[in-house]
Amino acid sequence: MLQKKLNVLGLVNDNEFEYKNKFTLEQRQGKYQKVINNSGEERILVVLEKHKKAQIQKQNSKSNQYQLFAINKNKTLVELMQYVKQNVGIDVSASIFLYCNNQLLMMRSDITVGSIYDTYKNTEDKHLYIKYANFETFG
16 A cells, blocks of 8 residues: 555655766775675665655755665664664654665564665675655644
């Protein structure tokens, strides 16, 4: 039901990432290897970009369309959501959702970033690509 509403709003089928266009595959693979060399395999690289149709107002004026960060695989999806709001500059009271490969990530406290990574990681550069967008709440 929610996926159907998202499709009607035009919030699916946005799988283009500025980060992939800005850096070559070799550069992206090098960034991944640097993270692994510095922190081991307990961290993953996440590329976070705003959906092209999202109407989210940022509190800061970061110029990049994307955010790249390394996060511990043991963090929960709820903790990732908090991290996203803090580091992207989204008001903590704003309602947003995250998705990978046009699949909505359900906010459950038992889901870890590592399990999402295992399911959705890019096999070429080993990054996890996530889009974020807002949605209307009624009632």
